[in-house]
Amino acid sequence: MSTSEQTHVLIVGAGPTGLSTALSLLNQGFHDFLIVEETSSKGPASRAITIHAATLEALDSIHCADPLVDLGIKGEGMEVSDRSSTFLAATFSSLAPYTRFPFVLLLSQSTTEEVLEARLLKLGVSILKSEKVVGLKSKDDGSVQVLFESGKVISTRYVVGADGARSTIRHLVNIGFTDPDGMPVDEQLNQMILADVVFSSDSIVLPKNTVQGTTSAGRVFLTVPLPKSAESDESVYRIGFNVPISSGPLPSSPSTVYLQQFLNDQGPVQLSSDPSINPNPIYISKTIWATRFRTHAAIADKFLVHIPPDISDSTRRTAVILVGDAAHIHAPAGGLGMNLGIRDGIDLGVALSAHLKSPNEDNGVLEEYTSIRRRRALSTIRLTKRIMYVIGALGATRFLNISYWGIRLLALIPFLRRLVAWNLSGLGNR
Ligand SMILES: Cc1cc2nc3c(=O)[nH]c(=O)nc-3n(C[C@H](O)[C@H](O)[C@H](O)COP(=O)(O)OP(=O)(O)OC[C@H]3O[C@@H](n4cnc5c(N)ncnc54)[C@H](O)[C@@H]3O)c2cc1C
Structure with missing residues (x-):
C-alpha cells in the first residue's frame, strides 16, 4: 500500500x-x-x-x-618507508599557524x-x-x-x-x-585489502599517532592506529595492503591467516610474526572486520x-x-x-x-x-x-633509478613534508 x-x-x-x-x-x-x-x-x-x-x-x-x-x-604525521628508511612524509603539526586543527x-x-x-x-x-x-x-x-x-x-x-x-x-x-582522464591506477596497486585488527601485544613499537606506509617492490602496506573502542580496552589498528595480480584474486572475506601472510611479506618488520626477521614476533590476535576492493x-x-x-x-x-x-x-x-x-x-x-x-x-x-x-x-x-x-614508481624502480633516489632525498626536506601535509589538509581550498 x-x-x-x-x-x-x-x-x-x-x-x-x-x-x-x-x-x-x-x-x-x-x-x-x-x-x-x-x-x-x-x-x-x-x-x-x-x-x-x-x-x-x-x-x-x-x-x-x-x-x-x-x-x-x-x-601528527604520515610516512611512507621501505624496510630501512622513510622517503615520503607529511608533518601535520606544521599546519599550526593556519588552523585550529x-x-x-x-x-x-x-x-x-x-x-x-x-x-x-x-x-x-x-x-x-x-x-x-x-x-x-x-x-x-x-x-x-x-x-x-x-x-x-x-x-x-x-x-x-x-x-x-x-x-x-x-x-x-x-x-x-x-x-x-581515462588513466587507470597502476595494475599492481589496483586490488587492495583493508582490515581493522588487534595485535597479540599492546606494546607494539609503532608510533601511536602516525599513519605509516611500508613499500617494497610494487607492494605497499599501511598501518594506522585507531582509537580504542568504547566496548573494549584493546588497541585497534587499521591495516591495508595491495595484492599484486600475480598473487591471485582477492578473497571475498580475508581471513586472519591471509592478513598475517601479507603482513609478514610486506608490512613493517616490527609487526611480523616471523622470528627470522623480527626478534620480538607478534601476530594478529583478532580481525574485527576485513574487506577487499579495487581502486578506480x-x-x-x-x-x-x-x-x-x-x-x-x-x-x-x-x-x-x-x-x-x-x-x-x-x-x-x-x-x-x-x-x-x-x-x-x-x-x-x-x-x-x-x-x-x-x-x-x-x-x-x-x-x-x-x-x-x-x-x-x-x-x-x-x-x-x-x-x-x-x-608505484618507488616500488618498481628501486635502487638503480635516479627518480627513486631523487624522491628519497626530497623526503628529507622539511619544506616538502609541510607541503604534502598542506595539500592533503585541504586548507588551500577552504
Ligand atoms: C576501502 C575504503 C577505504 C576508505 N578510506 C577512506 C579514508 O581513510 N578517508 C576518507 O576520507 N575516505 C575514505 N574512503 C572513502 C569514504 O568511505 C567515502 O568517500 C564515503 O563513505 C562517502 O560517503 P557518502 O555519504 O557519499 O557515501 P556512503 O558512505 O556510501 O553512503 C551512502 C548511503 O546511502 C545509502 N543508500 C544507497 N542507496 C540508497 C537508496 N537507493 N535509497 C536509500 N539509501 C541508499 C547507503 O546505505 C549509505 O548509507 C574509503 C573508501 C573505501 C571503499
Missing part, C-alpha cells in the same frame, strides 16, 4: 555526506527536508579513518568538530557517522531508515515523486543524491560516471540536473544534485574521499538555502556551487593519482 508525503528537499542516503548536508541545512535555519536511508543499521565495517584539517573546520561550522576530535587520535584526525567512519546522527537527533531530525529509493517520476506541477521499494511515495522539489558510489539517483537521471576513479558528467531538463520556468523545475561518492570516487591514497563528501554536503546546505531564499529560486547559486565542487573533485582525483603514481 502506498503512503504519500511531501517535503521541499529529500536527501537520499545517510552516510557522512547525507548527514552533513542535513546538518548544514539545519544550521542555515532550513527545516523543510527529509533524510532517508535504505539500511536499518550499519555494521562494524568502517571505511574512512581520516578527517583532514579543512574538513574539521567545515564540521566546526555545523558544531560537530569538537565532539569528533574528543573521540579520535590527533595524527593542525593534525589529521584518525577516527573510524562508523563513529563519525554516529556523532553526526546524534547531533541530527538532538536537533529534532530522525532519519527515515529501511527506506530504499527505487524510482523518480516528474509531475506536471514541477515536483517529482520519489518512489520507494516499500511502496512509500514522497513528493519533493529537490532531490539530493547522497547515496554512494553505486548511486541509484545517478542512474535514475542517466548521468554518466567515468574516469576523467570516476566523476559524474554533471552534479546538477533539472527535471524536466528543457523547462525554462524556474518555478516548475525540480533539481537533482549529486554529492559525495555518488558524484566522485577515487583511490583511497591520502584518505580524502569522505572529506570531499562532507565538504560537498556542508557547502550544499549553504548554497541550497541561499537558493531557496532567493526570489523565484533562480539565482545561479546552485550552478556556481556545483561547478566549484566539480573542480575540487577533479583536483582531488588528480592528487590521488599522483600519490599512487609515486608509490
Whole structure:
C-alpha cells in the first residue's frame, strides 16, 4: 500500500555526506527536508579513518568538530618507508599557524557517522531508515515523486543524491560516471585489502599517532592506529595492503591467516610474526572486520540536473544534485574521499538555502556551487593519482633509478613534508 508525503528537499542516503548536508541545512535555519536511508543499521565495517584539517573546520561550522576530535587520535604525521628508511612524509603539526586543527584526525567512519546522527537527533531530525529509493517520476506541477521499494511515495522539489558510489539517483537521471582522464591506477596497486585488527601485544613499537606506509617492490602496506573502542580496552589498528595480480584474486572475506601472510611479506618488520626477521614476533590476535576492493576513479558528467531538463520556468523545475561518492570516487591514497563528501554536503546546505531564499529560486547559486565542487573533485582525483603514481614508481624502480633516489632525498626536506601535509589538509581550498 502506498503512503504519500511531501517535503521541499529529500536527501537520499545517510552516510557522512547525507548527514552533513542535513546538518548544514539545519544550521542555515532550513527545516523543510527529509533524510532517508535504505539500511536499518550499519555494521562494524568502517571505511574512512581520516578527517583532514579543512574538513574539521567545515564540521566546526555545523558544531560537530569538537565532539569528533574528543573521540579520535590527533595524527601528527604520515610516512611512507621501505624496510630501512622513510622517503615520503607529511608533518601535520606544521599546519599550526593556519588552523585550529593542525593534525589529521584518525577516527573510524562508523563513529563519525554516529556523532553526526546524534547531533541530527538532538536537533529534532530522525532519519527515515529501511527506506530504499527505487524510482523518480516528474509531475506536471514541477515536483517529482520519489518512489520507494516499500511502496512509500514522497513528493519533493529537490532531490539530493547522497547515496554512494553505486548511486541509484545517478542512474535514475542517466548521468554518466567515468574516469576523467581515462588513466587507470597502476595494475599492481589496483586490488587492495583493508582490515581493522588487534595485535597479540599492546606494546607494539609503532608510533601511536602516525599513519605509516611500508613499500617494497610494487607492494605497499599501511598501518594506522585507531582509537580504542568504547566496548573494549584493546588497541585497534587499521591495516591495508595491495595484492599484486600475480598473487591471485582477492578473497571475498580475508581471513586472519591471509592478513598475517601479507603482513609478514610486506608490512613493517616490527609487526611480523616471523622470528627470522623480527626478534620480538607478534601476530594478529583478532580481525574485527576485513574487506577487499579495487581502486578506480570516476566523476559524474554533471552534479546538477533539472527535471524536466528543457523547462525554462524556474518555478516548475525540480533539481537533482549529486554529492559525495555518488558524484566522485577515487583511490583511497591520502584518505580524502569522505572529506570531499562532507565538504560537498556542508557547502550544499549553504548554497541550497541561499537558493531557496532567493526570489523565484533562480539565482545561479546552485550552478556556481556545483561547478566549484566539480573542480575540487577533479583536483582531488588528480592528487590521488599522483600519490599512487609515486608509490608505484618507488616500488618498481628501486635502487638503480635516479627518480627513486631523487624522491628519497626530497623526503628529507622539511619544506616538502609541510607541503604534502598542506595539500592533503585541504586548507588551500577552504
Ligand atoms: C576501502 C575504503 C577505504 C576508505 N578510506 C577512506 C579514508 O581513510 N578517508 C576518507 O576520507 N575516505 C575514505 N574512503 C572513502 C569514504 O568511505 C567515502 O568517500 C564515503 O563513505 C562517502 O560517503 P557518502 O555519504 O557519499 O557515501 P556512503 O558512505 O556510501 O553512503 C551512502 C548511503 O546511502 C545509502 N543508500 C544507497 N542507496 C540508497 C537508496 N537507493 N535509497 C536509500 N539509501 C541508499 C547507503 O546505505 C549509505 O548509507 C574509503 C573508501 C573505501 C571503499
